[in-house]
Amino acid sequence: MNILEKFKVDKFYITVDPVIFTVINDELKILLIKRKHPPFQDMFALPGGFIKSNEELEQAALRELEEETGVKNVLLKQLNAYGQIGRDSRGRVISIPFFALINSDKIKLKSKTDAYDAEWVSAYKLPKLGFDHKKIIGDALNYLKSEIQKSNLAFQIMSEKFTFSELQHTYEAVLNEELDKRNFRKKMRELDLLKELKETKMEGAHRPAKLCSFKQKNYFRFAKF
């Protein structure tokens, strides 16, 4: 018998809650499920679930994400835990959220199951949410807005090749504000993240746009802090 059991140390349920963002049609979206069972039946919530004893936290988040939405191969970043007493009516549950920004084209949402419907929902126009997930999403959104300006996080969401305009529209969707075209390009060029290709995107009745791709595809921050 383990010493912790001997001293009857309390144990807790732990959920991991993936907070997955994407941009679709120049609108920031978050991946939610519509709950088909209590608690919070018929309301939206994060696609989380309970960790198992033999899983790493991040592994568990990836598993839940795939089980409930079909999304996989995602780089997750842990956020602060939520553990307030009473936040889950089923018992004392500590939730550990995991953040990601992904390219929605690269994944396919699971067809609706009997337990959950996964859906992309506008992050700036959230529906009513179960648990304290509104708070969790709000905090995650602040993290996203901060991080996309301090790191090369955006590479996660863009296709292999893209135009400056497409990249800018992605930033605008995430930050929920308009950016100046010239300043945006200057900044991006200074950061030296992009390869500017010779190919162009021929589309529409206007000058073809040069395509770019990211030089590096591993996540890093620009600033010290």
Place this chain on the structure above:
Amino acid sequence: MNILEKFKVDKFYITVDPVIFTVINDELKILLIKRKHPPFQDMFALPGGFIKSNEELEQAALRELEEETGVKNVLLKQLNAYGQIGRDSRGRVISIPFFALINSDKIKLKSKTDAYDAEWVSAYKLPKLGFDHKKIIGDALNYLKSEIQKSNLAFQIMSEKFTFSELQHTYEAVLNEELDKRNFRKKMRELDLLKELKETKMEGAHRPAKLCSFKQKNYFRFAKF
């Protein structure tokens, strides 16, 4: 019988680990305990402990902190959780660290008990530490360095009245680098955090220094992000 019990959802031990910094003699210190029992007997570790079912996370951190070190009335900030399998030999334990920067004059370390000796240890010259506490402290230190430059966090650590030099030395101790006197004062005046008092500090064979105090004593950030 609760639905979570019915489905045999796994449960976990959770510890809270206060990561408490201060500055003593212009050196950044962290509050550690010397463990008198296994695991990691005779090594240093964070003064944490197991949460109880009826406690909020932060409450638990405050309780453990007071029990093991005598330190109380501290503003804590939750940091990311650590949950790797095997990080605690006694079982699967998820640790949630809580950060604070405090004024060591305002508190009194508990006299040594049979279970723990609490001690201030140089944060930039850490001894061997138990568990994964070295990693936790490193992450917390980065948080501290970032936060003290983006918020009025320093008010936590200064006495009611202090001189510009004392404040600067505190910043230097935290950041582990020297700062320019003129630039530091200019920056502080721009931020408009300080009341400059008429009193002076008479001490030593040199020009007396004007005393300052903080205008606000509630924590806030300057920057958006």
Place this chain on the structure above:
DNA sequence: CCAAAAGTGTTAGTGATACACCCATGT
């Protein structure tokens, strides 16, 4: 008068913001 810390301004460089016009293409 000497030692020791307090106190003070200017300059140069860097990054952020604001802003308006020409270009290449399809129809």
Place this chain on the structure above:
DNA sequence: ACATGGGTGTATCACTAACACTTTTGG
């Protein structure tokens, strides 16, 4: 030729970083 989005440069401002001398006190 015109509509559409692609593409570019400059001026101003704010912030940062570098840097040296004078002031006030006690001994």
